[in-house]
Amino acid sequence: MILFLRLNWIRKRTRYSVNLMTLINLTNFLNMKTNLLLIFTVFFATCTFGQRELSSFSGAGSGVTTAFLSDYQCLGINPANLGWNRSKAKFHFSFLEVGASVFSDALSKKQVKQDFIFNKKTTFSTQEKIDAAELFAGNKFAINADVAWLSFAFQQPKFGGIAFTIRERTTFNSFFNKDFAQIVFEGFRAPYFDSLVVNGSDTAGYASVPKTLGELSDGSKISGTWYREYVLGYGRQIISSDKFSFYVGADAKYLAGYGVFDVNSESGNMSGFSALTPYMDVNYNFTSPSQVMGTAMKTVGSGIAFDLGATVELFKKLRIGAAVNDIGSINWTGNVYNVKDTTLNMVYNKGFYSYNIIHEMKDLIQDSSVFRWDGEQSKRIALPTNARIGINYQFSEHTSIGADCYIPVNNNAGSFDKAIFGIGGNVGLFKMLTVSAGLAAGGNYDFVIPIGLSVSLNGGKWEMGIASRDAITFFTQNNPTVSACFGFLRFNMGKVDKNW
Numbered sequence: 277m278i279l280f281l282r283l284n285w286i287r288k289r290t291r292y293s294v295n296l297m298t299l300i301n302l303t304n305f306l307n308m309k310t311n312l313l314l315i316f317t318v319f320f321a322t323c324t325f326g327q328r329e330l331s332s333f334s335g336a337g338s339g340v341t342t343a344f345l346s347d348y349q350c351l352g353i354n355p356a357n358l359g360w361n362r363s364k365a366k367f368h369f370s371f372l373e374v375g376a377s378v379f380s381d382a383l384s385k386k387q388v389k390q391d392f393i394f395n396k397k398t399t400f401s402t403q404e405k406i407d408a409a410e411l412f413a414g415n416k417f418a419i420n421a422d423v424a425w426l427s428f429a430f431q432q433p434k435f436g437g438i439a440f441t442i443r444e445r446t447t448f449n450s451f452f453n454k455d456f457a458q459i460v461f462e463g464f465r466a467p468y469f470d471s472l473v474v475n476g477s478d479t480a481g482y483a484s485v486p487k488t489l490g491e492l493s494d495g496s497k498i499s500g501t502w503y504r505e506y507v508l509g510y511g512r513q514i515i516s517s518d519k520f521s522f523y524v525g526a527d528a529k530y531l532a533g534y535g536v537f538d539v540n541s542e543s544g545n546m547s548g549f550s551a552l553t554p555y556m557d558v559n560y561n562f563t564s565p566s567q568v569m570g571t572a573m574k575t576v577g578s579g580i581a582f583d584l585g586a587t588v589e590l591f592k593k594l595r596i597g598a599a600v601n602d603i604g605s606i607n608w609t610g611n612v613y614n615v616k617d618t619t620l621n622m623v624y625n626k627g628f629y630s631y632n633i634i635h636e637m638k639d640l641i642q643d644s645s646v647f648r649w650d651g652e653q654s655k656r657i658a659l660p661t662n663a664r665i666g667i668n669y670q671f672s673e674h675t676s677i678g679a680d681c682y683i684p685v686n687n688n689a690g691s692f693d694k695a696i697f698g699i700g701g702n703v704g705l706f707k708m709l710t711v712s713a714g715l716a717a718g719g720n721y722d723f724v725i726p727i728g729l730s731v732s733l734n735g736g737k738w739e740m741g742i743a744s745r746d747a748i749t750f751f752t753q754n755n756p757t758v759s760a761c762f763g764f765l766r767f768n769m770g771k772v773d774k775n776w
Contacts, residue, residue, distance in 0.1 A: 337728015342666025436512025533577025564651025674704025
C-alpha cells in the first residue's frame with residue numbers, strides 16, 4: 277500500500293547501538309509494604325509485556341508508557357498523566373519526535389533494508405518471483421510510523437496539566453495466503469492460471485476453472501492508514517494524600533485523513549474499501565461520485581476522537597494507569613471506493629518486482645483485471661480503538677520498572693492483530709544519562725527487546741534520545757523488526773514544586 281510514499285525519512289539509514297546493559301536492583305522493591313508487592317504481582321500474572329508507544333523516545337526503549345509517560349508524551353496513551361509531572365518542569369515542548377518500525381517474518385534483515393528502507397532498485401527474475409511468493413505465503417509484513425511535528429505542555433500542581441501536539445500517524449499490515457501470494461508476486465504466471473493468452477504485446481493468465489478473488493485470497497489482509505491528528509488534552513489530580521492520589525484526564529483529537537486502504541477476505545468473501553489523497557496518483561480506472569481531481573496533497577477524510585484515562589498513585593512511588601484511546605471515527609469523503617468480489621479468470625498483472633510492498637502495491641491496486649472498484653460518496657469508519665493498562669514503580673526520578681498491556685478493541689484499519697504485552701525499566705546514570713530496556717511480544721510483531729538511551733543536558737533543560745523497538749535485530753537476520761525512535765529537540769523550562 278502506498279500510504280507511506282511521502283514518508284521518505286523511513287528510508288534513511290539509522291544505525292545505532294547501546295552496549296551498556298544494566299540490571300536494576302530490586303532490593304528496595306522487595307522490602308516494600310506487602311500490599312504494594314501484591315498489586316504488582318497480580319498485574320504481572322495477568323498482563324506481562326508490552327505497549328504501543330507512538331513516537332516517544334522516552335518510552336520506546338523500555339516498552340512501558342501507560343503509567344510512566346507524562347506531559348505531552350502521554351497524549352494518545354494516558355491523558356490522566358498530565359496531572360503529575362515526571363521531569364519537574366512547568367513547560368515542555370519539542371519538535372520532530374519520530375518513531376518508525378518495519379517488521380517481516382518472511383524476509384531477512386538484509387532484504388528489509390535493501391528493498392524497503394534503502395529503496396534499492398531491483399527486478400525479480402521469474403524464479404525470484406516464485407521464491408518471494410513462497411516466503412510471503414502465511415507470513416506478515418507490518419509498518420508503523422509516527423512523527424510528532426510540534427508538541428507543548430504546561431503543568432502546575434493546582435491547575436493540573438494541559439498539552440497539545442500535531443502528529444502524523446501511518447500504519448500498514450499485510451498477510452497473504454498461498455494462492456494470493458502467488459498472484460501478488462507472480463502475476464499472470466501464478467499456478468492458478470493454467471494457460472497464457474497473448475494479445476499483441478500483452479500477455480494474460482487465464483484460468484479455465486475460475487474462482488472469486490475472495491475464495492483465492494481467503495484469510496488474506498491488506499490494511500493501511502495515514503492521517504494527521506491535532507490533539508489537545510487536560511489532566512489533573514482530584515484526590516491527594518501521601519499514601520493515595522488519583523488522577524483523571526481526557527484529550528480530544530481532530531483527524532485529517534490522507535489515506536486508508538482496508539481489504540480482507542473471510543470465509544471466501546472479499547470486502548473492503550479505499551480512499552487515497554490525489555497526491556498518491558492512484559488511477560482506479562473506475563468513476564466515483566467522491567472523486568478528487570489533481571495531484572495535490574489534499575485530505576480525503578476527517579473525524580473527531582477522544583482518549584480517556586485514569587491513574588492511581590500509591591505512596592508517591594507506585595502508579596497504576598488505565599486508558600481507552602481512539603474513541604471515534606473518520607468520515608472518508610474523497611476518492612472513496614468499495615472493492616468488488618468478482619470472478620478472477622484473466623489477469624494481465626505481471627506481479628511484484630521487489631520486496632518493497634508499499635512501492636509495488638500501486639500497480640496492483642489500479643489493475644482492473646485484479647481489483648474491481650465501485651465508487652462511493654462517503655464512508656464512515658470507526659477508529660482502531662484500544663485499551664491500555666500499565667504499572668510503574670519509581671525508585672528515583674530517573675530509575676523505574678513497570679509493565680504494560682495494549683489491547684485492540686476492534687479490527688478496523690490501523691488496529692493491531694492482537695494484544696501487546698511488555699515489561700521494562702529505566703536506569704538513571706550520572707544525573708544526565710538514562711538507559712532503558714524491556715521485553716515485549718504481540719501486536720503485529722514477534723518477541724522483541726526494546727532498548728534506548730537518553731541524555732539530559734543543561735540541568736535537564738534539553739533532552740535528546742534514541743531507541744530501538746528490538747535490539748535482537750542488531751544481531752540476527754531472521755524475523756527482523758528494523759526500527760528507530762529519536763528526538764533531539766525536547767526542552768523543559770521552569771521548575772514546579774519539588775514535592776509534586
